[in-house]
Amino acid sequence: MTTDLLQIEMQKVPQSRIKEVDFNNLPFGKHFADHMFVADYADGQWTDLRVVPYGDFAFNPALSSLHYGQSIFEGMKAYKNNEGEVLMFRPLDNWARMNESAKRMCMATIPEEIFMGGLEALLRTDADWVPDQPGSSLYIRPYMFATDVFLGVAPSKTYRFCIFTCPVGVYYSKPLKVKVEMEYIRSAPGGVGYAKCAGNYAGSMYPTLLAQQAGYDQLIWTDATEHQYIEESGTMNVMFIIDGKLVTPATSDSILRGVTRDSVVQIARSWGIPVEERNVSITEVIDGIQNGRLTEAFGAGTAVVVSPFQVIGYNGNDYMLPERSATDSFAVRVKEYMTNLRTGKIADEFGWVVKV
Numbered sequence: 214m215t216t217d218l219l220q221i222e223m224q225k226v227p228q229s230r231i232k233e234v235d236f237n238n239l240p241f242g243k244h245f246a247d248h249m250f251v252a253d254y255a256d257g258q259w260t261d262l263r264v265v266p267y268g269d270f271a272f273n274p275a276l277s278s279l280h281y282g283q284s285i286f287e288g289m290k291a292y293k294n295n296e297g298e299v300l301m302f303r304p305l306d307n308w309a310r311m312n313e314s315a316k317r318m319c320m321a322t323i324p325e326e327i328f329m330g331g332l333e334a335l336l337r338t339d340a341d342w343v344p345d346q347p348g349s350s351l352y353i354r355p356y357m358f359a360t361d362v363f364l365g366v367a368p369s370k371t372y373r374f375c376i377f378t379c380p381v382g383v384y385y386s387k388p389l390k391v392k393v394e395m396e397y398i399r400s401a402p403g404g405v406g407y408a409k410c411a412g413n414y415a416g417s418m419y420p421t422l423l424a425q426q427a428g429y430d431q432l433i434w435t436d437a438t439e440h441q442y443i444e445e446s447g448t449m450n451v452m453f454i455i456d457g458k459l460v461t462p463a464t465s466d467s468i469l470r471g472v473t474r475d476s477v478v479q480i481a482r483s484w485g486i487p488v489e490e491r492n493v494s495i496t497e498v499i500d501g502i503q504n505g506r507l508t509e510a511f512g513a514g515t516a517v518v519v520s521p522f523q524v525i526g527y528n529g530n531d532y533m534l535p536e537r538s539a540t541d542s543f544a545v546r547v548k549e550y551m552t553n554l555r556t557g558k559i560a561d562e563f564g565w566v567v568k569v
């Protein structure tokens with residue numbers, strides 16, 4: 214593979230911290246594996262590719278990403294199969310999306326061989342950190358931020374790209390109570406909603422807090438112009454089963470192109486379930502709940518795979534979704550299928566699984 218031609222400096226920890234971690238009790242995002250991959254961009258080139266012990270960065274107070282937000286990230290997962298081999302799920306899609314985000318934020322892009330080569334070098338080094346307990350995985354966080362020391366508002370000329378990982382346990386998602394947001398917006402046409410840029414998450418926290426104070430778990434974002442059409446829920450894409458069809462908002466510049474969303478759509482099609490990617494109005498959803506044509510609503514994203522909604526709050530009323538047994542729920546079936554696919558338990562007919 215071309216990645217073997219990469220010069221990656223290796224500096225390993227003298228002693229692993231893995232014994233300090235209880236793999237049967239893994240809170241999300243708190244335990245970090247021994248190493249991280251780092252590369253720096255300057256003079257138009259990525260240099261100093263290295264796998265080093267996970268640890269602090271030093272930075273200058275004028276670091277431009279802290280002031281003007283040129284900061285993007287990705288989220289993906291690795292699993293172990295029964296043979297103990299490490300499997301990544303659609304990593305090239307994360308690489309491509311990271312570069313889409315980079316272009317929108319006027320940042321340097323990452324060549325495929327550096328993203329993939331860094332990922333592979335890191336996962337080989339920390340292979341022991343990939344959990345094999347059912348439902349557990351290694352969460353992978355590639356990200357990039359501007360490193361110029363300069364207070365002018367201008368694209369940075371230097372960047373740092375880093376990948377670190379966290380073993381994560383079963384994400385038990387209780388069915389969510391979500392509120393349709395009619396005042397605040399996450400993104401707008403012409404904006405940056407399709408980019409995984411840090412500022413999008415900062416901007417969503419206050420409206421989410423208000424919803425939580427009102428007793429909801431999460432928001433459903435609506436379009437910025439009319440607040441009539443459903444966009445996303447928190448950091449997940451949103452999907453519905455209406456009249457037995459999988460219905461989901463079409464992606465646009467205000468909706469993030471989730472890898473999970475795309476996977477669920479392709480799996481549904483392969484099962485012969487009709488899929489509609491189009492505008493989904495709030496009226497259609499509320500009417501569908503009331504007349505029984507809408508049978509499921511759920512979020513889709515890497516952290517949870519799918520997360521069913523139990524209640525949708527809209528204009529002060531709470532609408533209950535019907536209870537589905539595990540056997541007749543599409544969300545449950547697709548989650549199980551994706552888990553089996555990602556852990557190598559079933560044949561990968563889509564070509565999504567990449568062995569490290």
Ligand SMILES: *Cc1c(COP(=O)(O)O)cnc(C)c1O
Binds near residue numbers: 449450469
């Ligand atoms: C990351 C993210 C998603 C889900 O994307 P996946 O690739 O499926 O993890 C959806 N919406 C937003 C806003 C996100 O940040």
